[in-house]
Amino acid sequence: MAMEKTFDANSAEPRIYQMWEDAGAFKAGANARDGASTYCIMLPPPNVTGHLHVGHAFNHTLMDILIRWKRMQGFDTLWQPGLDHAGIATQLMVEKDLAATGQPKRTEMGREKFLEKVWEWKASKGGMIEQQARRLGDSMDFSRSAFTMSGASSAPDTEKPGNFHDAVLQVFVKLYNDGKIYRGKRLVNWDPHFETAISDLEVENREVDGHMWHFKYPLANGATYEYVEKDEDGNVTLTETRDYISIATTRPETMLGDGAVAVHKDDERYAPIVGMLCEIPVGPKEQRRLIPIITDQYPDMTFGSGAVKITGAHDFNDYEVAKRAGLPMYALMDTKGAMRADGKPYVEEAATAQAIARGDQEFDEAMIAAMNMVPEEYRGLDRFDAREKVIADITAEGLAVMHDVTRTVKNDDGEKVDVTETVPMVENKKIMQPFGDRSNVVIEPALTDQWFVDTAQIVQPALDAVRNGETKIMPESGEKVYYHWLDNIEPWCISRQLWWGHQIPVWYGPNGLTVCAADRFEALDLASKKINSEQGLKDGDFTVRDISSLADYEHELDAAAYDSGLTKEQILLSCDEPQRRKDGKLCFGLYRDPDVLDTWFSSGLWPFGTLGWPAEDEAMKYFPGDVLITGQDILFFWVARMMMMSNAVLEENPFHTIYLHQLVRDAKGEKMSKTKGNVIDPLDMIDAYGADALRFSNAQMAALGGVLKISEDRIKGYRNFGTKLWNAFSFADHYEIPNAGDSAMPVATQTLNKWIIGEVGKTRVAVNAALETYRFNDAANTLYAFTWGKVCDWYLEFSKPILQGEDETAKLETQATLRWVLDQALIMLHPIMPFITEELWGTADSRAKMLVHADWPEYGAELVDADADAEMNWTINLIETVRSNRAQVHVPAGAKVPLVFTDLDAKGQAAWNNNHVLIQRLARIESLTRVDDLPKGCVTIPMPGGTFGLPLEGLIDVPSEITRLEKSMQKLGKELGGLRGRLNNPKFAASAPAEVLAETQANLALREEEEAQIKAAIARLAELG
């Protein structure tokens, strides 16, 4: 039957994929041999909102190659897929969807209702990427697809059951009980857009154009001092009497929260006023707050004025200074980044603050947090508007530091004149500003209560694992980056003020009662015990109840009130203070922490949360997994956290190898972005060239640590490669190679067949070596060169005369060999190009198993027959040289020419005898004749074992032929010089290894033979000329 001209990827791929899935070919353990070891790869879970982009396509290809390879080898494989709930991204997307469809806002519908909407959204629109992954040919076990929010209490019954949520809570409780998680009021990165805290990693520092303003803080009670500036040599350069201290700031709006002005203790300029008070020059004059001038190690005497305003609640440096000095830290902004509008009137707050500053008033954290130091005129303003107003107000009052600026302007007559003005001193300068990586708004440091993982306590095993080689990071440069980050790790802020996520399993009650438990029943139980032991109440004397959601559900609150005999107000109050019920029992209310966990907290548990843990699931046999393949951009976010979490929870490393790759860029090496319009959609590439071509291209560019540039031309090239493979089978079809079932390795007697079998052996060795060391590019290139460069270019051509010939024995052997060789190519190419190979496997022959489960070969270099190898290489070499010479002198391609030789040793003679049919056919030689001397005007073909000649008198342009030969003599001369130089150097003989010495000597002999032959050829031509 005639095959189609090319492989129709568009129609075949879905059909083949369906066939695999229907057969359960990708299920965990499919095709595993008895007693096989496990081999497990965890897919980095894409966001549930995600689409397949080139980065996914790239690393999926690598994972699939490994998994398919191992599956064919009979390992008990699992490629675990799944989705990440992606807190912020998903919540944002659903909120947008609500807005677009005219539904109530998140805050209007309330938490429970909103979560229902998110689950609905997930059911209808989420997980698109899993369908797209199928188009790539990913052999994941989709029946096990996991979700990081599975099993959450908000999940609808229709959601496939799962227990990832249990895993997350169990781990939280464990770490909490071990003292590795704590809660506290800290300065954290606050995202005013999403109104949540975020971790350090989610902040992107960008250089932006900023300004630095200089303001005067007047000294209290009109005090003055002599301000003296000196140069490096100690000479006085400026002396003036000042009644203020000059400070520089890029954030004037935070002045309202200043707790002090700090100078360096060695700064002589300010020594006279250290300990004095100065006035914050903003707000109503009567209430202006006085703050102390203190010393601290932080101010840099050489920067700005050397004096720094300290705003503990709005700057990370100032926070440290304020802590050291015990300064009050006044928070000025609300969750949206606007100036606070809550609290008491400014007059009252200011009075309290002044008392604190004078030392007349004790203060604590809670009291400070409640105080609003924003004057009425600024309340409610956005932080950036407030900044403008502060600047304007201070400048208007004459408290901005002024300086003279001279500029050139044209006067009325058009002449240029210099005008000098005194203007406020504002420096334009580049400043590093923190932005939220998702929201793109300026991050505001905010003093809030948050949960932290005390990473210092769990980091060590993760570091050790890599240091002692238990887990290897590839490329190695990744290890340095890993060490650097983990060695300097900061506490990890894990609480988020979002709704979509794992709600923190901690409940609070009266009198500081705090319990951490995996569910509410356990929490109530634990709370009872604590009340019992800590507050001395007997079991029968009190009840505890979780009232977390009662406020949202009026009817439940009613029911609770009816049950307990308390008023609704009393029930809500019972969290703060136990309430006495009608029956005399004390009622303790518990409410659950409303925050959710950082998405990466749950992703950090991916290596075992997907395998059923904490339940005793059979799938846990796949833990620890083998290799993790992911982008190096999430080394800290995810990889390091998995290392820490696996060790903290299970005391094992989650994998032995971490393969990190770079960002996939466009052909020019630029980042892909929608605005640049250079985004390549992998699905478009699949549509145009088939998944196999994209996969081969991915494998081919996967050089370790290399820059990844995806190019459509390349993909197209590998589509062509697929067609080449297809046509090799078409060739076999054309010559009616009989079906052999699953072909066995033939016993070859023909040199040609012995040779190609050896090439198959070499290829299998090289491919295995490449895949074992994650050199996907080497594997791809090896297979490409083998299939195209050996099989198609030579073996198929060589086999033609035999297949068309009369020697039945040789024909049968060659048919069997051809079939086997092509089958080996399919098997070895399958991990990279699964579709076309499966299709050819099925159409070429009848098979016991699908290719996806075919046995990966185990033969190796023992298949190489050195004599056959040498002979075929000699043959190929002769053909190439004849062809080259023919082309050089423009012999018509179709014309047959005679070939002569002078001397031929036994080996050469045998090689000729064995292969003359091939040589004559492929080099278009009509005859071979022995001559005593090469005729004049003959092109010389130096070969090991003898000299051949093409008698092409009349066709050759003698001078240009001589020039050509002389050119090669020059090249040869250089090489000979090098070889002789080395061999004549006694130190070389002494220090070079024996192999290298022998190789060099053999090489020299060969080159010398060649030199003699070329010399003779030139001499002959010279006679002619």
Next chain:
RNA sequence: GGGUGAUUAGCUCAGUUGGUAGAGCGCUUCCUUUACACGGAAGAUGUCGGGAGUUCGAGCCUCUCAUCACCCACCA
């Protein structure tokens, strides 16, 4: 400011413990020869970023300079 990596053919990149440079694409010439024009044959192109050093020998190791890229970082 600290760190990491890169610099090899016109382009994009390989080059695994030092042994004397390769691939794909592109380009030039020829060929529709019965698997394949998504093809075949032949061909051109490199002081391996500059400089110095170690070595018998360096694209690879050391130092230095230059350019580029990325990551991290609190200078008001």
